[in-house]
Amino acid sequence: MLPSPGHSMKSKLQELVAQALATLAGQGLLAEVPADHAVQIERTRDPAHGDFATNTALVLAKPARMKPRDLAQRLVDALPASPMVAAVEIAGPGFINFRLTEDAYHALIPEILARGPDYGRSQLGAGKRVQVEFVSANPTGPLHVGHGRGAAYGAVVADLLAAVGYSVHREYYVNDAGRQMDILATSVWLRYLELCGESLGFPSNGYKGDYVWDIAATLHREHGDDYRADALKVFRGVPPDQRDDEPDGDKEAHIDALIAAAKRLLGDNRYRFVFELGLNTILDDIRADLHEFGVDYQEWYSERALTESGAVNKAIERLREAGHVYEQAGALWFRSTDFGDEKDRVIERENGQTTYFASDIAYHMDKLERGFERVIDIWGADHHGYVPRVKGALKALGDDADRLEVLLVQFAVLYRGGEKVQMSTRSGEFVTLRQLRKEVGRDAARFFYVMRRCEQHMDFDLDLAKSQSADNPVYYVQYAHARVESVLRQAADKCMPVEPSRGTVNLQRLSEAHEQALLRSLSRWPEVVEGAAMTAEPHQVTNYLRELANDFHTYYNAHQFLVDDAELRDARIKLILAVRQVLRNGLGLIGVSAPDRM
Template identity: 80%
Template sequence: MKQDIKDLIRAALQGLVNQGQLDLIELPEPQLERTKDATHGDFATNVAMVLAKLARAKPRDLAQQLVDALPASPLIARVEIAGPGFINFFLTEDAYREVVPRILETGHDYGRSRIGAGQRVQVEFVSANPTGPLHVGHGRGAAYGSVVADLLAAVGFDVHREYYVNDAGRQMDILGTSVWLRYLELCGETLRFPSNGYRGDYVWEIAATLHREHGDGYRVDAETVFADLPPDTPQQGEPQDQPGDKEAHIDGLIAAAKHLLGDNRYRYVFELGLNTILDDIRADLAEFGVEYQEWYSERSLTESGAVNKAIGRLRASGHLYEQNGALWFRSTAFGDEKDRVVVRENGQSTYFASDIAYHADKLERGFNRVIDIWGADHHGYIPRVKAALQALGDDTERLDVLLVQFAILYRGGEKAQMSTRSGEFVTLRELRQEVGRDAARFFYVMRRCEQHLDFDLDLARSESSDNPVYYVQYAHARVSSVLRQAADKGMTVDPSPGTVNLERLTENHEQILLRTLNRYPEVVESAALKAEPHQITQYLRELANDFHTYYNAHQFLVADAVLRDARLKLILAARQVLRNGLGLLGVSAPESM
């Protein structure tokens, strides 16, 4: 509908150009917006004001010329010039009523479009290190990322959802070593668990699996393991006066594990930890309604030689240099704050090196657009990744990094804190168990992603209209309930298409509802292109409110069959849009509550 009116404006502009009253080489895209105030009509454009200077005319005069040049349309009831030169469009009632048969005919597809057709987009999100279960911070990235991906798909993009698995690197070694140490404890060894080790219960569980399946097969004397290690930093309850280095300590433990177990056995423990946790993450996300097309292994980049290849390309183009035994990328040449190491003094390539190779690979795969969704704490990382891509001669315009701020949980007005290392954190799974998948998803995407999210657990769990999820779902269930009542009374809905009977929808509440239903495709498009799922939640609350208000003001199952049919068609359309919108969010639309 919005597009139809834009076309009319374009035609009017073209008319003025043809008459020589306007000198334009190419027509501008007219800005058309929904009015905030009904006295300003339904849509308003400011083209006359924008073009006034160029046309050397007063805005209002130009507006009048445009209005005169406007082709006739059944959509438009009348047009007014207002204020400094706005052109206000008042739509006919038919224009609004027409949406009902359109919704009923297109059903699930109402709101979907093809504006992204032919374009491939990759969305990478969550990508949490498989060193422990997902926590509630990852949950927001999961909800946000999956909804953005689904929105893009809804407007026609070919979407590729991807999880980057950090299955290499030091953090994973720390996990493997943590598992092994817990296993040694289960074998009866007494040892001092390192400050930097992973302490969660899940580590014990993985260790127990190892112990159950292999008995003492991986056992080594604790004294041997801890012999000649650099001292750890003191932990609670230990004398604080002896300084230590927890990083050197854990690195020593990793080296000891590798040496004492040998390659094969070390690898086995490492893989057991990785796979157990990755399986858990996969299951967790699947239960949360998040599916991926691909789980991309970081290790595969090293094994395929992609990392070395990327480093080679950077070296060949003169962007690398050696210093202090390490290999550095001169990212400052591309606006980064400082240069970055790609190969460490010890010969190991850094996470950053993998990430250069990974992003180069993404662009090579030919996506028109690549979207990374990261936690906000990684924002400092953006300049160096873009710098590397620039250095490789890649088009950084194709890469968008969206940052998701933290979610802070509140329970009973108190903050519920989390920390992966201590093992005291709220997992995504726990959150789902507490508030349910629907509430969790809805709440996660309710706010703009760059806004800190205060997640009120009590509210998310409450079964009242204060809870926006229930409020919207209830509107959906309520329509279904009315239709059940109608069926019980033997009333049917006229299946004929078109706006038959709909001219009976004259009540103010009905006009408002029709207006809101009309707006839905624009909301989906905007939410998708701007990666702003909160526009959908916002819209659904409005639509639900329009419906509830209507429900309270008017009876649907009236004796007048024609009026009744019109009203049932209207609320049927409303239910369809509620269902479509909730579907985009991955939230269920219950038939009864």
């Protein structure tokens, strides 16, 4: 990772070492060292090694033709003086360890209090435009808990990128054009016919969830029998469904014939009306669901609009002109094997319909044309096979496929009472995101979803998420915040001034080991935000918050804050105000509330 122009302690040290390297280079000592060498500064694991360490001398020993410890010594000699550095020493095979001054840590407190919500934010992204597309579930039913993880993860990745200075565009791709939507419209209509009193066998491939009944009921309530047709006519000539008593049936042919019947018997306008009713009802529900989950978008991008704008045909034309398309068995194929895919893919079917993949090519072409410097797609891990073909298509179009980053999120498995919660989309028996939010609450859901690396299979323990105990990491962190608020209320009750003095006044009184540990944790926050943003790993934030909360709880147990000694009390109040601020910033970043009392 390149040195950042940030203001963190780490980046300041990076700068010092870089200056020392420049000095040695000026003396002609580093002829074979690349000029753009990135200085690595890390936090030490062992406090005996100081606060930070760099392996620069070890890494550069060979090109500098020096022994690591000799190079380290020269670097130390060339290091510019800095008020933040208390001691520098060479250790082990050639590490350079830095110990920072107490003043450097004390100065952190007024900085945190002055910057407030901005402490931890940076300009690393330099305003570059990045698009984050996430969730994008088909609007054929409510979001389930699998989508919830993508929603929480995507929202935090987007917020992290914004926090480090990117201009972020959050987008939901609405698949409102495909066959699945026709199946939904037909499902709604068939349920409506049942409500009208028609008797029929519901197709095994139809959508069977209760929400389909709800949409059908709206149609029936508001329009009576206006959309009614004789069930016998609907099913006339339709090939048999595949079900237990008819194992030889074809469920695909069956549902397709029913869609055709719906279109024929309703006519274009009335079919479109039923279709739109289903689509809009579900999309409104998804939008509201995500909003209540703290997930909002800049844009809901319609696949249908993409198709109607001619973008799909344009993409196919561009591929054809570039010579990456061929016809076979009546269909149009994209030769994706030329770009690393394992087999070629159909983009236009024998019946003239373009495939979902063709829309995807057009959509990604459009994303790049809109001028985003980075395009991030967040997909369910089951779509990983799509990555080579989408990237392949971009390469075939002559675009820079590296601008597209695909992050894959594994599914979450719910556990209740130690038992796996069984889910099946087919039968409509799945746990919805809304049910999860109702059961464990928004805060726990948001926190738990991003607590693990996205590529990790996740066991979501519902009982733990609900438990109001120390075991529950959400409450643990929130409780730290509530405790700070509680102390401030107590101070007010005792008529002690809560308004702290300015600057670093009294801060030298913070000499306890617990206080120093807390200050070190507070100083890490900008590094955590930067690291989490650059690696798209929100779990680094939750881990940090647990550590910070732990430092605070330990301190709380060991020392009284509201002491009679006014100067000491002032210093401690300033410290816990800084802790409160960083807890708020961290919880805010992952979409979790910071309650005043619990």
